[in-house]
Amino acid sequence: MEAVIRIRRFNPEKDKKPYWATYTLKDCEPTDRVLDLLHRIKWEIDGTLALRRSCAQGICGSDAMRINGRNRLACKVLLKEFGEKPKIQVEPILGLPVIKDLVVDMEPFFAHYRAVKPYLVNETPPPVGPDGRPRERLQSVEARERFDDTTKCILCAACTTSCPSFWANGAYVGPAAIVQAHRFIFDDRDQLLKERLDLLADPDGVWRCRTVYNCTPACPRGIEVTRAISEVKKAIQTGKRDF
Amino acid sequence: MTSLVLTITETLRYRGEIGKWAWVLHRVSGSGTFVFLIMHVIDTSWATFYPELYAKAIDAYKTPLFTAGEFVLVACVIYHALNGLRITLLDYRPQWWRRQADTAKLVLLGTLVLLVPVFLVMAGHVVNYYNERAGAFDLGLDKMVEATAPFAIGTVIVLGLGLVVSAGASLIPSLNAPRKRLKGSKMETFLWSFMRISGVLIIPLVFGHLAMMHLIQGVFDLSRVGHVPVFTNLGPNMDDTLTAVNFVRLRWDTMLAGVYIWRVYDILLLFLVVLHGFNGVRYIINDYIHNRVVNRALHLALFGTMIGVLLVGALAILQSVPATTAEMLSQTSRTIGVDVNPFVR
Numbered sequence: 001m002e003a004v005i006r007i008r009r010f011n012p013e014k015d016k017k018p019y020w021a022t023y024t025l026k027d028c029e030p031t032d033r034v035l036d037l038l039h040r041i042k043w044e045i046d047g048t049l050a051l052r053r054s055c056a057q058g059i060c061g062s063d064a065m066r067i068n069g070r071n072r073l074a075c076k077v078l079l080k081e082f083g084e085k086p087k088i089q090v091e092p093i094l095g096l097p098v099i100k101d102l103v104v105d106m107e108p109f110f111a112h113y114r115a116v117k118p119y120l121v122n123e124t125p126p127p128v129g130p131d132g133r134p135r136e137r138l139q140s141v142e143a144r145e146r147f148d149d150t151t152k153c154i155l156c157a158a159c160t161t162s163c164p165s166f167w168a169n170g171a172y173v174g175p176a177a178i179v180q181a182h183r184f185i186f187d188d189r190d191q192l193l194k195e196r197l198d199l200l201a202d203p204d205g206v207w208r209c210r211t212v213y214n215c216t217p218a219c220p221r222g223i224e225v226t227r228a229i230s231e232v233k234k235a236i237q238t239g240k241r242d243f
Numbered sequence: 244m245t246s247l248v249l250t251i252t253e254t255l256r257y258r259g260e261i262g263k264w265a266w267v268l269h270r271v272s273g274s275g276t277f278v279f280l281i282m283h284v285i286d287t288s289w290a291t292f293y294p295e296l297y298a299k300a301i302d303a304y305k306t307p308l309f310t311a312g313e314f315v316l317v318a319c320v321i322y323h324a325l326n327g328l329r330i331t332l333l334d335y336r337p338q339w340w341r342r343q344a345d346t347a348k349l350v351l352l353g354t355l356v357l358l359v360p361v362f363l364v365m366a367g368h369v370v371n372y373y374n375e376r377a378g379a380f381d382l383g384l385d386k387m388v389e390a391t392a393p394f395a396i397g398t399v400i401v402l403g404l405g406l407v408v409s410a411g412a413s414l415i416p417s418l419n420a421p422r423k424r425l426k427g428s429k430m431e432t433f434l435w436s437f438m439r440i441s442g443v444l445i446i447p448l449v450f451g452h453l454a455m456m457h458l459i460q461g462v463f464d465l466s467r468v469g470h471v472p473v474f475t476n477l478g479p480n481m482d483d484t485l486t487a488v489n490f491v492r493l494r495w496d497t498m499l500a501g502v503y504i505w506r507v508y509d510i511l512l513l514f515l516v517v518l519h520g521f522n523g524v525r526y527i528i529n530d531y532i533h534n535r536v537v538n539r540a541l542h543l544a545l546f547g548t549m550i551g552v553l554l555v556g557a558l559a560i561l562q563s564v565p566a567t568t569a570e571m572l573s574q575t576s577r578t579i580g581v582d583v584n585p586f587v588r
Contacts, residue, residue, distance in 0.1 A: 069258030094253055115425050162257065164266070168250040168530045173425065198427035203529065207431045210526075211330055213262030213343050230337030236432055 001086070003028040003079060005037050007049070008091035009101050018098065021046075030080035034067055034088060038074060038102075050101040058220060061156030065102050066091045071158040071218040093161035095170065109157045112173040116181040116199060121192040137189045146241075147186040150179045150228050152221040159215035159225050165208050172208040173200075175215040175225045182228040186241050193241060201236045209233075247531040265347040269326050270527065272319035277520045279316050282394055284513065284552050288559035290491040301487040303390030304462045306383030310369055314362060317457060320449060321357050325350045327442040334439060361458060368461030405544030409536050419535070434522055441519045448512045465490040472497075475505075492564035506560050513556045521549040 003025045010018035023041050035056055042049045053063040056075045063074040068082070068089050079086050096104040122137065129135035153176060160166050160174035181200055184190045200206050206229055215225040234243050254267060289297035303309060329346045333339055412418050455473055456462075464470045466487040471479045475497040480489050494505045524545060532538045 066257075069256065094257075162259070164250055164254050164257075164263070165530060167253055168246045169533065171533075199425045201427040201429070201432045202425045203428055203431045205425055205427070207428075207435050208530070210266055210530075211262070211333060211343075212259065212266040213340070214257065214259040216340065217260060224340060226343070227337045227340040230334055230340065233334065233435070234337065237436065 001028050001030070001079075001084065002026050003032075003037060003082075003086040003088065005034075005041070006087075006089045007038075007041070007101070008089075009049070010098055011048070011100055028079055028086070030078065032079045033075055034072075034077045034079070034090065035063055035074035037079070037088070038090070050099075050103045052103050059154060061154035061220075064093050064156040064158040064161070064220070066093055071162045073156060073158070073220040076220055093157055095161045095163075095167045096157070106157065108170055109160060109174070109176070110155075112160075112177040113155065113180060115173060116177045117192065117196065118177075118180040118184065120184060120187065120190050122189055123191060139187075139189055143188045146188075147183050149223055150183040150186075152223050153179050153183070154221060155180075156220060158218045158220055159223075162214040162218035163209075164212055164214065165210055169204070169208065171204045173202075173205055175209075175229060178206055178209070178229045178232055179223060179225055182232050185232060185235055188241070194239075197232075197236045197239065200232055206233050206236065246533065250531065261344050261347040265326055265329070265350065268322055269330070272323040272326075273520070273523050274527070275319045276316065276323060277524055279312070280516060280520050281548065281552055282391070284517065284556040285394070286390075287491070288555045290488050291559040291562050291564055292555075294485050294488040294564065297491070298466070298485045298487050299386075300390055301462060301466055303383065303386040305372070305466075306381070306386050308382065308384070308387050309390075313457065313462070314365060317361060317365065317453060318354070318358055320453065321361070322350070322354045324442075324446045324449065325353050325357075327439075328446070331439040331443060361453075364458045365461065368463050372461075372463040401544045401548055402540065405540035405542075405547070406536070408543050409540035412539060413536050438519060438522060441515045445512070445515050445519060448508065448515065451508075452512060488564055495560065495563045506563070509560050510557060513560065514553065517549060517553055517556070521545060 004022060005025065006020050006022050008018050009015075009021045023045055025037055025040055028037065033056075035053060038049070038051055042051070051063065051065075051074075053075065054060045055062070058073055058076045061073070064071055065074055066072075067074065067077055071093055074090070079088075082088060090102065092098050092102045092104050096106060096108055099105050126134040126137060155176060157176060159179070160176045163172075163175055166172050166174045178200065181196055185193060185196050190196075209226075209229050211226060211230070213226050215229075216223075216227075219225050235241055237243075254263065257263070286297065286300040289300060304313070326347075329343075329350050333343055333346070459473045460470070468481060468486055469479050470486075470490070472490050472493045475493050476499075477493045477497055480486050480493060495503065495509075497503070497505055525542070528538065528541045528545065532541060
């Protein structure tokens with residue numbers, strides 16, 4: 001089948017403004033992914049098309065883009081979703097500076113990620129195993145389950161760049177950073193609870209969330225993003241991880 | 244301002260789910276109510292401070308454009324209240340997020356269902372008014388301009404002052420230091436809870452207020468000679484000059500169990516609604532206005548206006564309508580043999 005694909009393109013060396021370019025591809029299969037179409041355009045039609053991707057299997061989180069109006073991973077969207085005569089519109093995720101075509105500068109996003117200290121902090125020495133050497137800190141199944149959902153994040157930025165609060169105000173840490181914070185706030189091995197809650201009780205922390213719910217359906221990993229944010233809000237108010 | 248324009252266009256373009264529209268409507272209905280709130284507090288205070296102006300303001304409220312505005316206002320208040328309840332519920336029960344789309348639809352449906360009888364009753368007041376004054380339909384643009392001009396001028400002055408002070412403040416180096424990233428704010432945390440708690444408390448107060456002032460009796464009744472204000476015990480409004488002023492007086496001087504109940508009610512409503520509304524607008528400013536000088540100017544203007552509105556509103560309620568007007572009222576009441584409130588000055 002034939003697919004028509006519109007791409008929001010921008011070359012900072014040539015173009016004053018982004019523009020829409022339309023490509024028609026023959027011999028497409030319903031099981032082709034949007035990423036396959038982008039590959040064919042880049043390899044067969046116009047080698048100047050810029051996009052990010054690495055694993056192409058929904059794990060690395062490189063190819064988040066706005067596909068037909070919603071943030072998705074290009075490697076996880078099949079053509080058959082768009083019917084017999086697919087018409088697809090692809091544009092870069094919004095809220096981060098566009099470098100070229102579909103490639104955005106992810107640095108502001110990662111700066112927010114780093115700001116929430118996305119690593120386990122535990123100052124007590126690790127337990128000692130039967131062999132006399134340090135071993136892992138054990139955790140009950142229930143305690144691990146508490147933050148299981150937020151361990152699934154692949155930092156693709158689909159949630160953060162679907163958020164109107166983030167579009168309006170880049171200082172907002174955004175859903176992805178809060179999801180990462182949630183993963184450690186609700187980990188009972190972590191000892192930085194108070195500081196984490198204090199970090200996020202910032203006007204640009206969780207309080208910039210207006211519960212628009214764009215982020216939750218945008219997550220390619222199915223993380224309950226808005227729920228995680230609301231749980232962090234509750235933890236801030238109670239000062240506890242088990243409210 | 245680009246971020247505001249960008250957010251509006253991209254909010255329309257992005258294919259979010261209904262939660263997005265609930266958020267848009269919440270902001271729009273809140274902002275609409277806010278504009279009316281400021282006008283309403285200030286012009287009601289005129290009943291105490293400038294009775295003639297108050298009578299004029301009520302006349303302006305009877306013009307068709309304000310009547311249309313009243314319908315929009317009531318729709319805004321009802322939607323904002325119901326959606327506010329939805330937000331509060333989902334905020335305190337994060338595990339219910341799956342219900343966000345259903346509840347958003349329910350809020351829309353609930354608003355429509357409530358609006359049908361409410362609009363019918365309100366339309367009844369309008370129809371009655373025009374039936375009594377056949378052929379008196381007058382768009383009243385001049386009245387509208389006259390009534391809103393002070394607010395437009397006031398807004399420009401307040402914003403101008405805010406800009407001047409803000410520009411002056413930017414000369415102080417310490418005020419221009421970049422904000423430390425993510426340090427937490429107890430105030431912001433408190434205000435988040437305050438918005439939800441005050442919102443829930445406001446709902447019965449505002450719905451009661453809407454019922455008393457827009458349904459059981461409308462703006463057209465306030466200035467009607469012989470009208471008995473609902474839930475008052477001071478008798479009918481018999482003064483044919485400044486009748487709207489006396490309506491306010493009859494309400495505020497009504498006592499129940501030794502308490503000026505409507506003054507207590509109005510003071511509570513005033514403080515909760517004003518604090519809630521101004522903080523809501525502060526959220527909007529901080530979301531969209533990032534230029535430091537302009538942002539600070541808007542904050543100053545907003546804070547100054549809030550203090551002004553609270554002061555003017557509270558003083559008007561506590562002081563009630565001036566003695567001369569009250570004297571007139573008590574005389575007319577006496578001549579028709581109605582019990583006069585012993586606390587009338």
